[in-house]
Amino acid sequence: MLLTVKDIGNLAPDIWQITLSGDFPYETVRPGQFIMIRIGSGKEHILRRPISIAAVTEESLTIVLRVVGKGTKWLSERRIGEWLDVLGPLGRGFPNPPRDAKVLIVGGGLGVPPLYLLGEILKTETDKVDIVLGFRSQRDCILTDDFSRLGRLVVTTDDGSFGMKGNVIDAVDSLRSSGCRWEYVYACGPLPMLRHLKGYFSDQNVNGYVSLEERMACGVGACHGCVCPSEDRSLARRICVNGPVFPWNEVSL
Numbered sequence: 001m002l003l004t005v006k007d008i009g010n011l012a013p014d015i016w017q018i019t020l021s022g023d024f025p026y027e028t029v030r031p032g033q034f035i036m037i038r039i040g041s042g043k044e045h046i047l048r049r050p051i052s053i054a055a056v057t058e059e060s061l062t063i064v065l066r067v068v069g070k071g072t073k074w075l076s077e078r079r080i081g082e083w084l085d086v087l088g089p090l091g092r093g094f095p096n097p098p099r100d101a102k103v104l105i106v107g108g109g110l111g112v113p114p115l116y117l118l119g120e121i122l123k124t125e126t127d128k129v130d131i132v133l134g135f136r137s138q139r140d141c142i143l144t145d146d147f148s149r150l151g152r153l154v155v156t157t158d159d160g161s162f163g164m165k166g167n168v169i170d171a172v173d174s175l176r177s178s179g180c181r182w183e184y185v186y187a188c189g190p191l192p193m194l195r196h197l198k199g200y201f202s203d204q205n206v207n208g209y210v211s212l213e214e215r216m217a218c219g220v221g222a223c224h225g226c227v228c229p230s231e232d233r234s235l236a237r238r239i240c241v242n243g244p245v246f247p248w249n250e251v252s253l
């Protein structure tokens with residue numbers, strides 16, 4: 001489907017937010033789902049690029065992307081009124097927790113945007129959301145004002161230039177030391193962060209869900225280019241169709 005660029009802006013160095021409008025099943029979008037975007041005419045870049053849906057309304061969706069290569073650079077250079085060829089919404093998103101469950105959201109770097117839609121939905125269903133977002137430095141911090149409206153927010157930076165100095169595990173540990181407990185943890189970010197988080201909660205009775213934003217090729221289950229092993233190593237899981245969101249007990253991180 002073709003969606004029109006309604007708005008595009010720079011959030012931080014190399015990080016762009018794009019809002020798209022047009023004919024799209026916005027009402028079916030689950031937090032954690034993604035779209036596959038054709039780059040250029042499709043001849044020079046055969047593979048579409050997967051980007052998570054950060055926010056959705058009845059008539060638009062918003063994505064946030066970091067420029068890391070040719071595809072994301074091309075996306076960052078779009079102008080209002082141009083159109084993008086998009087497939088979606090794709091993949092399995094975050095499940096809802098039971099009403100009034102105690103929830104922790106943990107995001108790192110570009111893993112933060114897909115959690116915003118989740119936070120928006122949870123805000124209407126529970127007032128017990130704690131949010132921890134980690135960035136390298138103040139210049140990389142994105143969406144912190146938006147998240148601060150969704151629950152109790154702690155921001156960490158590796159260099160201490162904004163919020164608490166340290167990483168997300170330090171912040172989670174500090175909240176836990178002050179008595180916070182959670183029944184559900186939802187996370188998206190770099191693999192080492194997800195691995196440490198899962199390890200941190202391994203001896204606690206917590207339901208954890210992680211979104212794995214690994215490399216993808218076809219995006220629709222056909223090429224097996226995105227497999228990750230299951231926890232017992234018996235079953236390979238395709239991130240594009242079985243995920244990108246998995247119960248953390250289901251996958252080996």
Ligand SMILES: Cc1cc2nc3c(=O)[nH]c(=O)nc-3n(C[C@H](O)[C@H](O)[C@H](O)COP(=O)(O)OP(=O)(O)OC[C@H]3O[C@@H](n4cnc5c(N)ncnc54)[C@H](O)[C@@H]3O)c2cc1C
Binds near residue numbers: 064069244
């Ligand atoms: C389900 C899913 C959701 C995603 N959501 C977002 C999002 O919301 N915002 C966002 O900015 N990015 C997201 N990504 C990552 C994004 O798809 C890649 O950054 C993008 O495809 C890179 O394309 P490129 O042509 O710019 O770079 P390429 O030329 O393909 O690669 C440039 C460099 O980036 C690295 N790279 C490429 N893809 C990834 C990746 N998935 N993870 C880590 N490193 C990568 C390559 O190894 C290489 O070093 C998501 C990925 C997946 C699978």
Ligand code: FES
Binds near residue numbers: 222226238239
């Ligand atoms: S990207 Fe092709 S099977 Fe997942």
